[in-house]
Amino acid sequence: MSEVNPSKRMPNHRRGLATALLTIAFVFVCLSSQAEAQGLTVGFYENSCPTVEAIIWESMRNSYNQDPTVAPGVLRLSFHDCFVRGCDASVLLDGEEAEKTAAINVNLHGFEAIDAAKAAVEAACPNTVSCADILQFAARDSVTLTGGEGWDVSGGRRDSLVSSYVDPPLGLPLQTDTVSELLANFAEKNLNAAHMVALSGGHSIGIAHCQYVTDRLYDYPSSDTGSDPTLPSDMQATLKTECPNAAATPELNVDEVTPDTFDSQYFNNIVKGRGLLASDQRLMDDKATSDAVLANNGPDFGGNFGRAMVVMARYNVLTGNAGQIRTNCRQVN
């Protein structure tokens, strides 16, 4: 009996096409099962709490109208949540040894806005929507409230049972980090250089305290004067007056031109050498990141930021039966 060699059954060009299609199908199946494995979907609360996003938006709008600093506060909270143990609302838990007591988290704020959103959501849909999801919806709303573009936020995260002050310094980047250190940190969270640069645009709104810029003024490594030689002299003079030491209390706008509007001006400042934080300005010094700074210095920033937030908000999430849905974001049930 003569055996037919399977590779002879199909002409070469068709075999090539079939292999390509199979590979695409395989990659597609892998990617979608990865997404399913994570259990995150847009419209997760479609049946269980269909008005959740409208409720959170309304609550955030009220909080923002009372205190506009809520927007940068909540956006930063979402970042500090995701980068420490994953996006699990561990940053929201109270406790003497909780994440929020770590030195790097000492200026975090916006917790009351999340409490208000959670209370409104609980009133409509008890025990249904996690604090981890509320934080991600509220971060998106903080961006739109300050003039930025929105994006689709998936739901399905669950809340952690633990929070420790030990974890934030291990997960969060520092303004003194080099570009390679920043890239390595973000890569651990599945974020590439383009994501990292777009996300740094979170600094389009909000403030920084003197303690995060005095390294550039008085203690800059490998500088004779102690000051960062790349800092423009007028900025250096102003900052030295405002921040005679790290303990000085002024609040410095991170974006000196449009501090309250979520826009690409932050990148324009960096291109001009006028970024406030050393870690922001350094993005221009490395080819791995400078191209992305230029790419975000314009209308593409809004979309890039939203897409990067989607990737960040998937990091190390608890789904399915893991963790819990807290009824109060500050306490484990």
Ligand code: HEM
């Ligand atoms: C790239 C690494 C990053 C470093 C080293 C960094 C560092 C800092 C520092 C030192 C401050 C000032 C904090 C203070 O004075 O209390 C700050 C503020 C802020 N950061 Fe970042 N950050 C980074 C990335 C991000 C990302 C990815 C986001 C959001 C997507 C973000 C959002 C914010 C916001 C909104 C503020 C202003 C907070 C306020 O007004 O209270 N940061 N950041």
